[in-house]
Each structure stands twice: as structure tokens, then as C-alpha cells.
Amino acid sequence: MAIRKEELQLNTQQDMSSEDIYVLKKLFTEYVSLYRLELNSGKYEILRLVENTNAKQLVGEEHTIFADYDEFTRRYADAFVPETEQEEFLDWHKCENLKKRLQEKESLTYYYHSVSKDGKDSYYEAYAVKGKADGKNFYIFLGYRNVDVILYKEKAIQEQLQKALDEAKLSNEIIEAIAKSYQYISRIDIAKDWFEEIANRDAENMNYKKSGEVFSGNRNVCKKLVAEEYQEAFLKFTDITTLPVRMKNEETIVMEYQMKDGNWHKLRFIEKKRDKDGNLTHVLCAIRSISDVKKKE
Structure with missing residues (x-):
């Protein structure tokens, strides 16, 4: 079952440190889907999953839990990630690789392209933050948020810059010809x-x-x-x-x-x-x- 926002603190205090709870509260309001993973086993909990997302469609109303997070991301990639981008997506999300990267870092960020069943393109940010880690367990929090607005603004800026560069290049070509x-x-x-x-x-x-x-x-x-x-x-x-x-x-x-x-x-x-x-x-x-x-x- 997903943990509702009002249940969050009660259900996490038993096996999370105060630092973990602080991080989780920060992530909860910003990300449309949020998970707690144990990277050694691949076991995971769904902490938040809003309506009208591809992940919600994948797990259904009952929030189906797959064998491990690697299987979850494989199913997601097959359903929603363009075929040419699936290898990179799966490589970043693989629990073994996340653990290696987070040994020396406190957080990781990854951007990917997702396509809904009706063909709508969206772009997301995946943000992984290290949680409680000891000799037995290696917990992380993994949140996802839509970055279409940010991406489109950045794209518009890039197009304006390219236009300016093209105009400058054309200007320089004209000047060279005149010279x-x-x-x-x-x-x-x-x-x-x-x-x-x-x-x-x-x-x-x-x-x-x-x-x-x-x-x-x-x-x-x-x-x-x-x-x-x-x-x-x-x-x-x-x-x-x-x-x-x-x-x-x-x-x-x-x-x-x-x-x-x-x-x-x-x-x-x-x-x-x-x-x-x-x-x-x-x-x-x-x-x-x-x-x-x-x-x-």
C-alpha cells in the first residue's frame, strides 16, 4: 500500500533516522512519485504516487509491488521509455549501479524521456538521495518529478541563442564578403x-x-x-x-x-x-x- 501524506511520519519513525525523515518530508511535496529502496535486496516501498502518471498506471489502483525495483524499472521501460533510450534508463536505475554511485555521493540526478500510452511525450527528473546505510542495509529515497516546463523554457532560450548565433554568423559572412x-x-x-x-x-x-x-x-x-x-x-x-x-x-x-x-x-x-x-x-x-x-x- 502507498503511504498517505498524513500517515507518513507515523509509519516511518520505527525504522528511519531523524535525518531520513527530514529528507523524506522535503521530497514528499516536490515529487509526483516517491520510493524507499534497499539497494542490497532491491526491495522497495511506494511512499507517494499521484494520479495521472505512467507509474500509477503501471502498478494499478492496488499499487502492485514487483519482485524488486530492477523488475519495476524494466516493466516501466518496456511500457513507457522509447526503445532507443531504454538501455541508458535501466543502467542508471539498476540497484547495483545506484549503490556504486552513491558510495561516494550523497545524491544523484538523472533526466529521461517518457511516452504515455496515448503518445504524449514528457520529461522527468529522477533524484536519488542516500538514506540510512549500515553493513546490512543500504537505503535510499528515489523521487520523480515532471520537468516539462523547465525543459521547454530552456529549449526556448537555446533556440533564441541559436538564432542569435546564426544571425551573427550570417553577419560575419556578409562582412567577410564585403571586406x-x-x-x-x-x-x-x-x-x-x-x-x-x-x-x-x-x-x-x-x-x-x-x-x-x-x-x-x-x-x-x-x-x-x-x-x-x-x-x-x-x-x-x-x-x-x-x-x-x-x-x-x-x-x-x-x-x-x-x-x-x-x-x-x-x-x-x-x-x-x-x-x-x-x-x-x-x-x-x-x-x-x-x-x-x-x-x-
């Missing part, structure tokens, strides 16, 4: 007015700052390096406050300008990220020399 044609690339956060250099294959001739404010950085570059007749157009084109409007329906915009040293550059803004309303929030700034092309022209 083959452009000497300089930086990423720009429009709202924060901040840029960060991510590639500079011609650092000696394009000695730009690694990061900083976009507005002040552009003005300094313009004043020092851009030919005077192109400075006004350069400042207007690189004004990132107007980019969301100018690129509302564009993925990229471009301008050509001449430097004070006579070389020609092509500067391109490339869409990197938009918010949920479609407003541009981040761009890539890519610059390359087109002096050879201009000379041919």
Missing part, C-alpha cells in the same frame, strides 16, 4: 551616434580611429583628408541622423569623393539592422579606393 572589395569597414549604431572599426586592410593610408562618435569623427576626417570641393557633400552624405529617411526603401546608398592627396574613394552605407517597425537602426560603413578606375576613365 574582399573594401579596404575599410565599420559598424554604426545610429541612435547612439557611435561607430566601431571591424576591418581595415589599408591602415597605413586610412588611419582612422578605431571607435568613437560618428558626428565628430566624420568632421575630423572631412577637414583633414577630404578635398575641399567635396567636403560639403561628404558631410551631408555621412550625416547619420538622416540615414533612416534616406534609406527607408534602400538597402544601400553610395557616394564618390576625392581626397586631398588626389586619390578617389567610394563610401557605401549598407543596411545592417532595423527595428520591429522597419526603421533603420544600424548600418555598415564601407570604404574603398577607386583611384585606378578614375584614372582609366
